[in-house]
Amino acid sequence: MARLSIRIDLGSETALGPGKARLLELVDSEGSIRGAAAAMGMSYRRAWLLLRDIEATMGAPVISAETGGVKGGGTSLTKLGRIVVDQYRRIEERATRSVDAELRTLSELAKSGASRKLRREPTKKN
Amino acid sequence: MARLSIRIDLGSETALGPGKARLLELVDSEGSIRGAAAAMGMSYRRAWLLLRDIEATMGAPVISAETGGVKGGGTSLTKLGRIVVDQYRRIEERATRSVDAELRTLSELAKSGASRKLRREPTKKN
Numbered sequence: 001m002a003r004l005s006i007r008i009d010l011g012s013e014t015a016l017g018p019g020k021a022r023l024l025e026l027v028d029s030e031g032s033i034r035g036a037a038a039a040m041g042m043s044y045r046r047a048w049l050l051l052r053d054i055e056a057t058m059g060a061p062v063i064s065a066e067t068g069g070v071k072g073g074g075t076s077l078t079k080l081g082r083i084v085v086d087q088y089r090r091i092e093e094r095a096t097r098s099v100d101a102e103l104r105t106l107s108e109l110a111k112s113g114a115s116r117k118l119r120r121e122p123t124k125k126n
Numbered sequence: 127m128a129r130l131s132i133r134i135d136l137g138s139e140t141a142l143g144p145g146k147a148r149l150l151e152l153v154d155s156e157g158s159i160r161g162a163a164a165a166m167g168m169s170y171r172r173a174w175l176l177l178r179d180i181e182a183t184m185g186a187p188v189i190s191a192e193t194g195g196v197k198g199g200g201t202s203l204t205k206l207g208r209i210v211v212d213q214y215r216r217i218e219e220r221a222t223r224s225v226d227a228e229l230r231t232l233s234e235l236a237k238s239g240a241s242r243k244l245r246r247e248p249t250k251k252n
Contacts, residue, residue, distance in 0.1 A: 004221065005133035005141065008229065010236050015131065059239025080235065087232050091225040095130065098224035099217040103134065106213050109206065110136050113185025 002103040002110075004096045008088065014057040020050055021088040024081055027051070027063055031074035058084060128229040128236075130222045134214065140183040146176055147214040150207055153177070153189055157200035184210060 007017040019040075026036035037047035054062050062081030067073050077085070096103075133143040145166075152162035163173035180188050188207030193199050203211070222229075 002137070003135040004217075005135060006221075007131035007133070008232060009129040009131060010232060011128070016232070058236050080239070083235065084232070087228050091130075091228045091232075094224050094228070095132075095221035098220050102213050102217045102220070106134060106136065106142075106210070106217075109209065110184050113206070 002107040004092070004099065004103070006088070006092045006095055008091065010057050014053050016054065016057065016084065016088055018092075020054055021085055021092075023047060023050055024054070024062065024077060024085045027075055028077045028081075028085075031076065033063070033075055054081075054084065128233040130218065130225065130229070132214070132218045132221055134217065136183050140179050142180065142183065142210065142214055144218075146180055147211055147218075149173060149176055150180070150188060150203060150211045153201055154203045154207075154211075157202065159189070159201055180210065 005018055007015045009015045023036055023040060026039045027033055030036045030039060033047050033051065034044050037044045040047070051063060058080060060080050061078050062084055063075050064078050065073070065075050131144050133141045135141045149162055149166060152165045153159055156162045156165055159173050159177065160170050163170045166173070177189060184206060186206050187204050188210055189201050190204050191199065191201050
């Protein structure tokens with residue numbers, strides 16, 4: 001079945017897409033930028049640039065470094081960072097649900113086209 | 127106000143996004159791949175590869191070359207090509223409408239964050 005990928009253009013040149021949303025979630029679950037970057041198979045520098053990009057778009061921090069404490073520091077999402085992720089996932093879910101019929105139409109067209117091509121293959125000699 | 131960009135992943139590695147949808151529309155209005163490519167500021171080769179990509183995904187032709195006739199040939203969309211564009215635009219419109227409130231929330235957060243930063247700027251000396 002076809003799947004929607006959502007990118008949200010927020011005025012400036014920067015946008016919020018599946019990669020940045022996933023990165024924020026991973027910073028939260030891994031507790032560090034380094035851990036999140038590794039989980040996504042990207043360099044620390046790339047992850048850091050993406051996070052800086054989100055903060056430039058939103059105009060305020062989306063992650064915060066914690067020093068000391070029982071877990072010995074770590075990085076977590078700010079309230080704004082959490083709202084950004086939540087809204088993104090909400091948008092993704094609602095948008096996908098709203099176009100279920102259209103996605104099905106495209107999927108079925110692609111599937112029937114692909115099988116048509118397969119059926120034709122054996123007789124194609126030139 | 128924030129804007130949605132929709133990419134539709136259709137099973138395989140290929141996807142249908144705003145660029146391909148626009149390209150199909152331009153092939154239709156310009157009457158040629160060359161004209162469409164020029165209108166999008168891309169090379170003929172790039173446009174041709176994108177069109178081939180859409181056809182691979184859909185498993186059947188989305189454009190058809192017409193030879194002769196009053197207009198002296200030209201390229202237009204096949205019925206499938208037209209359905210693909212129509213469904214894409216429909217999905218874009220419905221999805222955007224369904225998440226109006228969430229897009230507004232993100233836009234307002236970004237705007238208030240940006241103005242907060244601007245207000246802070248003059249006192250930042252370090």
